[in-house]
Amino acid sequence: MNTALLNKAMYDKLSGGTALTNYLGGTFIYHMQAPKDQAYPYVVYSWQGGGQTNLVPDLQDRLEFVRAYGTSGLQVGSADALIASLLDGGALSFTGWTTVTMRREDDYESVETPETGSPIYAMGGVYRIILDT
Numbered sequence: 001m002n003t004a005l006l007n008k009a010m011y012d013k014l015s016g017g018t019a020l021t022n023y024l025g026g027t028f029i030y031h032m033q034a035p036k037d038q039a040y041p042y043v044v045y046s047w048q049g050g051g052q053t054n055l056v057p058d059l060q061d062r063l064e065f066v067r068a069y070g071t072s073g074l075q076v077g078s079a080d081a082l083i084a085s086l087l088d089g090g091a092l093s094f095t096g097w098t099t100v101t102m103r104r105e106d107d108y109e110s111v112e113t114p115e116t117g118s119p120i121y122a123m124g125g126v127y128r129i130i131l132d133t
Helices: 003-015 018-024 073-087
Strands: 029-031 042-052 059-070 098-112 120-132
Touching (some): 003 029, 003 059, 018 029, 018 042, 073 098
Antiparallel strands (some): 042 059, 059 120
16 A cells, blocks of 8 residues: 555545634644644644555555644644544545545543643544555
8 A cells, every 4th residue: 555645645635624624724734743833723643553454455454543733622622523524434535445434443632731831732533444445
């Protein structure tokens, strides 16, 4: 599997949701890490694990970790709900692969207080994406 195509499909799916991009104030959606001084809120997605299945070689069983970062629990919770509306039960579109299922499996939330003293909240989930050739 071409992981770059999967990453692009995830970005396309997340940025194609106008409710999410409107809420974020633009397409502030990043693979693995946001730019250093990116204003909040924004979304980050990354590959969490998985790969080719042992039983059916044509199937990919992938885990994607998608989370929102912001300045309040309410802000990231609202963004997370918009993310879930795009991904949970949805499908990705990219050449050579068909989405069998895409479901949220785990929830995530945290808060960190950097040296600036202002808390940064995060909320999201891990999505299992099963793809077939």
